[in-house]
Each structure stands twice: as C-alpha cells, then as structure tokens.
Amino acid sequence: MDYDVIIAGGGLNGLTLALALDSAGITTVVIDTFAPQESLSPKFDGRSYALSAASQKMLDALGLWEDLVRHAEPMLEIKVSDGAAGETPSPFVMQFGDEDFSQGPMGFMVEDRHLRARLAEAVKASNVTLRSGQTITNQTIHSTHVTVTIDGHRPITAAVLVGADGRNSRTAKTAGLTRTGWNYNQSSLVCAISHEKPHHGIAHQYFMPSGPLAILPLTQNRSGIVWTEQRHVAQNIHSLSDGDYLDILRPRFGDFLGEISLAGSRYIYPLSLSTTHRMIAPRVALVGDAAHAVHPIAGQGLNSGFKDVAALAEVLCDTKRRGQDLGIHTTLAEYQKWRGFDNALLCTATNSFNRIFSNNNPLLRGIRDLGMGLINAAPKLRKNFVATAAGAAGDPPRLLRGEPL
Secondary structure, X not given: OOOOEEEEOOOHHHHHHHHHHHHOOOOEEEEEOOOHHHHOOOOOOOOEEEEEHHHHHHHHHOOOHHHHHHHOEEEOEEEEEEOOOOOOOOOOEEEEOHHHOOXXXXXXXXXXXXXXXXXXXXXXXXXXXXEEOOXXXXXXXXXXXXXXXXXXXXXXXXXXXXXXXXXXXXXXXHOOOOEEEEEEEEEEEEEEEEEOOOOOOEEEEEXXXXXXXXXXXXXXXXXXXXXXXXXXHHHHHHOOOHHHHHHHHHHHHOOOOOOEEEOOOOEEEEEEEEEEOOOEEOOEEEOHHHOEEOOHHHOOHHHHHHHHHHHHHHHHHHHHHOOOOOOOHHHHHHHHHHHHHHHHHHHHHHHXXXXXXXOOOHHHHHHHHHHHHHHHOOHHHHHHHHHHHOOOXXXXXXXXXXXXX
C-alpha cells in the first residue's frame, strides 16, 4: 500500500489527525480540495474558536501549543444569562470560575488564522504528505485495503480512508453512511469587535429570544461575536453597512465594555443539525463535521471534532503497535463505540438547549431562569458542568489528557 491512512479534507480536523498519526509513525496522506492560499491568510477574518482545556492539551501534546499560546486568550470565567435586546439581564445566571475548575483556564480563544497557519507549518515540517488542490473522485473498498482515485493522478491505496471533508462529506456519501438532521431557520452572524474596556478573560453567553449571543474574549481588548437570529432577520442584518450593523448589535451587547467597533470581516452561517447514523463503514471512518455538525450554542463543534481525532488516532496507533491491519472491523468498531454515543448526546443536548432557550415564551423563560439559578447555587453541579465542557469528564483519549500517543 502507498500509505497507512488517507485523509480526505485538509481542514483543522484533517490536519490535526494527520499530525497525531505521524507522531505515532503511521504514514498518512491528506487530500485537500482547496489550494493553500484559499485557506491561509494572515489577515484577520473575524473567525475564532473556543478551545476546551482538553483540546489545548492535545495541541500541546502534538507540539503545537508553544507557538500558539501567544495568540490565545484564556477564558477565566463564563457567565450565562437570559435576556432580550434593551432589557436588563435576568438576575438568574450561571457563573463559572476558578472554584469550578482547578486545572487552569476552562478554555482558550484562538483565531482561525493562527490555528490554521500553525497546523500548516507543522504538517510541512512532518512526514505527512499533503496534496492540495486535488479532489478524490472515487473510492473503492477491497478486503485488504481501500483505493482512491484522484482526478488527473494515479490511484493511491491505504488501509483506512478517513473522511474529514465537512458536513457535505463525499467520503460519507460514497461509503453509504446516511445522515439525518434539519434546518433551524436560524443563522449565526460571526465577527470580532474591538472595545474600550478590558474583558478580563470573561466569556458571556446571553440567551436571547431569537437565539444565543456569545461574546468571547480575544487578545488585545477584542472579543469574538457569535450572534444568532432567525434566518431572514440575520440575512437582513448581514446586508447592512458596518455602522448600521453595529447599531443593531449595541442594544444586545450592552455597554459594559464601552464603545465597540468592528475588527475584521463579517460572516453569516445558516444553522442546521446534520449527523450520520454511524461514523464508520468498511475501512472508512469519519471525524468532525463529516460525522456530526451541531448548533454552536455550546461552542463545542471543533472540540467535538478534536475528540474524534484523539480517539481515532489512539485506536489506530494501538492497532499499529499490535501489528494488526489498521482497517480491520474491530479497530473501527472500537472508535465507533468510543465516540458514537458522546456525539449523539451532544447533538441531542445542543438541539434541546436551542429549542428551550431560543424563544420568548414566559413559562419557558421562568423555568429556564429558575434552572440556571439552581445550577448556579449547586457547586457540585457547576463543577460537573464545567468538567464536561472542558473535556475532562469521562474517559478522554490520551491526547486529550496531554499525553503522547
């Protein structure tokens, strides 16, 4: 075979998996449809990620964090409240801080441009083969290997094909892995803002009637915004001038950070739930959005993908050390067992949270406010909540514990 593993998709999950496998001596090729200049730009485009403490540990274990830390802003406190534009926030809040998570910051905010660039640099310095600007046109499963055909190039073979090619994964469709899901009739408006006052590392999540508004701390008196509205409303807001856009944001945002201005470009993303019924097929495994794309209400999209990466890398590494075929059913079934339930639970939780909180029903508002107040008054519940969000609950893979493969 040409490689041990072929990865379809050179996004954040695909490149991170390739580096994890390379660290364990597993030969890997990444086939990415996009040319490098399409995804790598030093200009800030407004996109950023809330990395959990476990995701940060994995990046550290892979030797990536040392160069990323100067671009990362720790989340030292999280405040969650219910409210509406122009209204005083509900007095019932959930507030999480040092007393709820003793292992350091609960997470870190990192801009897309820095994370993507660091992964690209690491891949370039590794033994991973990266084939950019190429598209897999066919995949064929054999009893002992998988063959993929790349337009204009000779076929290549490997023991396993991993789909890291997003929610419209061609890998999943060709493997017969069916999806379920629905649209939320919501879109997220994503941008970054500069503000007068320091945020002190505090992340805010406001549950508005139309959808959540997240204000996430970035470096240098800036914050990332993920602002959810009904789809037609979001599209109308997105089409406005920068000044009018900010005029609509300000009453939702409040004045607690002083005057605000845009920092970078604005984006809009339609929201939907999309998940496969299974994450594996013969000699095929899926990671990240190729397997499950969820509502951003909990900020767990990339973290969930990184959990997939860590689990799959570990089961493939252990199989390699046993001298077994990486693509045997028992290996991939172990990955499915490890990640399948957790991903189904995340899909259910984010979908339920969105339905409960994205409305202005007085009865539901009363129930959810009371629920947040009760959780906030229970230290054990708060600690369990934070441990789950930080990726420290349960039995995380070695990489998420900061241990090498």
